[in-house]
Amino acid sequence: MNRDDLTTSRREFLGLASGLLIIFPVQAQEPTRLPSGRSGGYPSDFNAYLHIAPDNTVTGYAGKVELGQGSTTALAQLLAEELDASFDAVKMVMGDTDVCPWDMGTFGSLTIRQFGPVFRGAAAEARAVLLAMASERLGAPVESLTVKDGVVSNGNGKTVTYGQLVEGKRIERHLANVPVKPVSSYKVVGTSPARRDAVAKVTGQGKYAADILLPGMLHARILRPPAHGATLKEADTSAAGKIDGVRVVREGDIVAVLHKHRDIADSALALVRAKWDTPQPTVDDRSIYDHLLKVSPPPRVVAENGNLDAGDKLASEIIEHTYYNAYVAHSPIETHSATARVEGGKATVWAGTQTPFPLQQQIAQALHFSPENVRVITPYVGGGFGGKSASRQAVEAAVLSKITGTPVQVVFSRAEEFFYDTFRPAAVVKVRAGLTPKGQMVLWSFDVWGAGDREAKQFYDIPNERTRSSGSWGGGNPPGLHPFAVGPWRAPSVNTNTFARESHIDIAAAKAGVDPVEFRMKHLSDKRMRGVLEAAAARFGWKPASGPSGRGIGVACGIYASTYVATMAQLNVDKATGHVRVERVVTAQDEGVIVSREGTLQQIEGCITMGLGYALTEGVHFRGGEVLERNFDTYELPRFSWLPKIEVVLVENPEVEAKGCGEPPIITMGAVIANAIFDATGKRLFELPMTPERIKAALG
Amino acid sequence: MQRTVSFTLNGKPTRVTTDPDRPLLWVLRSDLGLTGTKFGCGEGLCGACTVIVDKDAVRSCSTALKDVEGKQVTTIEGLGDEERLHPIQQAFLKHNAFQCGFCTPGMILSAYALLLKNPNPTHDQIVQAMDDNLCRCGSHVRVIAAIGDAAGSMKGAAK
Numbered sequence: 010m011n012r013d014d015l016t017t018s019r020r021e022f023l024g025l026a027s028g029l030l031i032i033f034p035v036q037a038q039e040p041t042r043l044p045s046g047r048s049g050g051y052p053s054d055f056n057a058y059l060h061i062a063p064d065n066t067v068t069g070y071a072g073k074v075e076l077g078q079g080s081t082t083a084l085a086q087l088l089a090e091e092l093d094a095s096f097d098a099v100k101m102v103m104g105d106t107d108v109c110p111w112d113m114g115t116f117g118s119l120t121i122r123q124f125g126p127v128f129r130g131a132a133a134e135a136r137a138v139l140l141a142m143a144s145e146r147l148g149a150p151v152e153s154l155t156v157k158d159g160v161v162s163n164g165n166g167k168t169v170t171y172g173q174l175v176e177g178k179r180i181e182r183h184l185a186n187v188p189v190k191p192v193s194s195y196k197v198v199g200t201s202p203a204r205r206d207a208v209a210k211v212t213g214q215g216k217y218a219a220d221i222l223l224p225g226m227l228h229a230r231i232l233r234p235p236a237h238g239a240t241l242k243e244a245d246t247s248a249a250g251k252i253d254g255v256r257v258v259r260e261g262d263i264v265a266v267l268h269k270h271r272d273i274a275d276s277a278l279a280l281v282r283a284k285w286d287t288p289q290p291t292v293d294d295r296s297i298y299d300h301l302l303k304v305s306p307p308p309r310v311v312a313e314n315g316n317l318d319a320g321d322k323l324a325s326e327i328i329e330h331t332y333y334n335a336y337v338a339h340s341p342i343e344t345h346s347a348t349a350r351v352e353g354g355k356a357t358v359w360a361g362t363q364t365p366f367p368l369q370q371q372i373a374q375a376l377h378f379s380p381e382n383v384r385v386i387t388p389y390v391g392g393g394f395g396g397k398s399a400s401r402q403a404v405e406a407a408v409l410s411k412i413t414g415t416p417v418q419v420v421f422s423r424a425e426e427f428f429y430d431t432f433r434p435a436a437v438v439k440v441r442a443g444l445t446p447k448g449q450m451v452l453w454s455f456d457v458w459g460a461g462d463r464e465a466k467q468f469y470d471i472p473n474e475r476t477r478s479s480g481s482w483g484g485g486n487p488p489g490l491h492p493f494a495v496g497p498w499r500a501p502s503v504n505t506n507t508f509a510r511e512s513h514i515d516i517a518a519a520k521a522g523v524d525p526v527e528f529r530m531k532h533l534s535d536k537r538m539r540g541v542l543e544a545a546a547a548r549f550g551w552k553p554a555s556g557p558s559g560r561g562i563g564v565a566c567g568i569y570a571s572t573y574v575a576t577m578a579q580l581n582v583d584k585a586t587g588h589v590r591v592e593r594v595v596t597a598q599d600e601g602v603i604v605s606r607e608g609t610l611q612q613i614e615g616c617i618t619m620g621l622g623y624a625l626t627e628g629v630h631f632r633g634g635e636v637l638e639r640n641f642d643t644y645e646l647p648r649f650s651w652l653p654k655i656e657v658v659l660v661e662n663p664e665v666e667a668k669g670c671g672e673p674p675i676i677t678m679g680a681v682i683a684n685a686i687f688d689a690t691g692k693r694l695f696e697l698p699m700t701p702e703r704i705k706a707a708l709g
Numbered sequence: 710m711q712r713t714v715s716f717t718l719n720g721k722p723t724r725v726t727t728d729p730d731r732p733l734l735w736v737l738r739s740d741l742g743l744t745g746t747k748f749g750c751g752e753g754l755c756g757a758c759t760v761i762v763d764k765d766a767v768r769s770c771s772t773a774l775k776d777v778e779g780k781q782v783t784t785i786e787g788l789g790d791e792e793r794l795h796p797i798q799q800a801f802l803k804h805n806a807f808q809c810g811f812c813t814p815g816m817i818l819s820a821y822a823l824l825l826k827n828p829n830p831t832h833d834q835i836v837q838a839m840d841d842n843l844c845r846c847g848s849h850v851r852v853i854a855a856i857g858d859a860a861g862s863m864k865g866a867a868k
Contacts (some may be wrong), residue, residue, distance in 0.1 A: 040852035076808075076810075077809025077846050078808065079808070149755075171816075203802070206810060207807075209800045209808030209810070211802050211807070211810075212791055213744075213745020213746070213786055216744070217747075219744070219747075219748065221743060228739070264793055269739070269740055270731070270739045270740065273731075273737050274734050282858075339755045341808065341811070342747070342755060342757050342809070342811045342843060342844070343749070344748070344749070389810060391810070391811030392811060392846055394845070420748065422751060423750040517825065611805055611808060611851070614847055615848065617847065619846070633822070640750055640752050641750055642752070642754055646843050646845060647849075648841075648843070648849075648854075649853065679855060688716050
């Protein structure tokens with residue numbers, strides 16, 4: 010029985026099963042589970058999230074995907090913990106629209122923070138039901154039972170396994186209001202088991218969307234415009250069509266060449282002659298900031314306390330600056346990839362995507378299929394960072410498979426990856442702060458254009474403050490605001506807002522003549538923020554001095570979705586070349602309950618390393634809708650030779666539920682480097698990225 | 710202009726009849742079905758497609774099939790498997806020296822070429838040898854630690 014047959018039988022089974030009660034016997038493993046919730050919330054039946062086989066192995070199901078963030082492992086830990094199953098007996102199936110519960114997508118550090126409680130709740134209810142069943146089987150009250158590794162004991166030598174109780178069937182009994190375990194009793198959560206994807210990834214056996222090779226499959230290359238907004242006038246595909254084995258598709262807006270070998274499809278595409286109407290560029294990477302201020306709607310108030318005029322009156326010194334950051338690309342090493350097979354009115358699409366369920370709807374719409382006839386399977390994804398929330402390549406593969414009647418693979422070239430990326434938006438932030446003669450901040454006005462309002466509100470104790478925002482990465486922008494698509498980029502909005510806020514706080518500290526850590530502490534009553542700042546300072550060995558001290562040290566802190574971060578850095582600036590060498594970074598993080606220590610460390614190290622890029626080199630060059638970045642020769646990602654010594658302090662906080670850890674530490678990287686450059690040189694950089702040219706210009 | 714190109718692939722004699730100017734990357738992935746070698750940039754700028762030719766790490770996207778005629782080609786599939794991991798693979802596993810894993814085969818093979826030439830590299834030599842292999846997830850510190858560790862265990866095994 011192949012997977013598709015299995016799916017069909019599962020659906021038939023479910024159709025028949027509705028209305029029936031008690032445990033229902035079925036052959037295959039997956040059909041015992043309930044259908045996924047459809048576009049609107051997580052299903053309430055715990056069977057949607059887990060299945061227990063007769064051999065006591067447990068399969069967990071999640072609509073989340075594995076992007077490298079280690080969620081396969083962390084979710085297995087949660088499931089094993091709440092179910093009291095053996096961690097080694099738990100496997101995860103993720104991101105498959107036919108067998109996993111509906112999910113909006115893998116972004117926003119929501120896997121642990123938002124899906125985690127749902128998943129734990131399902132497992133806790135299942136455990137309670139299993140104990141009730143075991144109580145009947147063993148003839149002992151529930152209170153007398155103990156469970157270890159999925160084996161229930163009555164204390165007098167009688168045992169029964171979960172697998173024996175369930176016999177591979179769906180569990181029809183349910184219990185309401187089952188509490189999850191208290192943190193104090195955690196045994197699996199908080200440890201660092203080996204990653205589930207490790208062997209597959211070090212042996213090259215792990216499959217990504219481009220590694221799905223189907224019989225008869227063609228690789229498609231699609232004719233792309235030279236710039237966003239360009240329209241096709243004419244295309245001559247005759248030379249391409251003469252290559253042996255090349256198929257040409259021209260239908261609607263699509264001009265594509267297909268071949269069984271990717272490189273020959275590449276050669277064929279190079280032979281396609283096209284004429285385009287390209288609009289005159291009206292904005293480029295230098296004029297974009299004026300453009301944003303001109304085209305954006307008026308900023309709306311996000312947060313307001315006290316009165317700005319009152320703050321103005323109290324202040325003896327006003328500090329006012331404007332901060333800028335460029336568009337930034339996601340640049341996963343795996344470009345957008347998908348393999349599609351459309352036949353017999355059904356579509357199966359293997360896609361590198363962060364959003365399999367929304368993608369299922371998009372593909373159904375494009376094919377004029379009912380969503381039930383579209384299955385999206387998410388294999389390993391070679392990095393996402395928000396950029397694979399959009400998955401046009403998968404829609405294109407499905408459409409071309411339908412047209413050609415054969416399986417089709419679409420794998421973006423690196424140039425296509427840059428062209429269709431949903432960039433982190435360029436942004437402008439204007440900040441105005443006021444200090445009393447005693448160095449107390451009494452005024453804070455923060456206006457952001459382009460980036461979005463997430464975590465824009467400041468968290469210091471400032472009596473008169475207002476935060477306003479206009480435009481966003483998340484849509485709703487006026488047409489023409491951005492010359493191409495923008496979208497979520499690891500910790501959306503927050504890199505921009507933290508860069509501006511923490512740079513400005515640093516300027517205020519220097520104006521007040523106070524050490525930047527002491528200055529922050531003086532304005533902080535939030536215990537979690539004080540906690541991470543103290544922890545970072547202790548590890549770093551922070552010695553107070555007012556800036557610029559010439560030591561090249563900096564500090565920045567921030568909050569992302571209730572995870573707290575403080576980062577300190579030490580760097581050297583080569584004054585002749587403007588080149589920055591970051592020597593050491595210390596990050597302290599409070600993410601509440603820590604699910605996987607090792608996973609958290611990997612995420613923090615990854616954020617620090619990735620964050621060096623948007624701080625120092627990464628900014629998209631463009632002329633109108635033409636993206637000038639085509640490959641990694643002009644768009645520089647962080648490399649081995651850039652690496653600082655990285656030290657991480659995990660601040661234990663079992664009183665707070667587990668929060669996300671895959672995004673927060675990146676938010677401080679722009680400001681901590683800008684502040685350390687100021688400390689080293691006395692010069693302030695107001696624009697990201699802080700390239701050697703800009704640093705040289707600042708140094709004069 | 711098809712012709713037959715012969716080379717040794719992961720220890721096995723291999724013959725491919727095709728246009729010899731085609732990139733080795735796509736012959737491996739598409740003609741031979743070895744998908745452990747990844748496409749990342751197509752211009753030799755990211756290292757995801759790295760394979761070993763004789764003893765050198767080369768970018769298979771920028772290497773023509775004809776250039777490996779008569780040579781020994783090793784891909785990630787030839788280095789070790791689940792039952793018998795190579796010490797470098799073991800070290801990557803031990804240090805969790807990957808996240809999304811897409812650059813990992815290229816990283817491991819670049820490290821392999823380094824250790825073939827220099828069994829006892831310094832930190833700086835590791836950094837230098839790996840500098841053109843890009844990783845977007847930021848696993849760099851772990852990759853360096855894993856390579857240092859693998860060097861030690863490979864030396865131990867040779868004794």
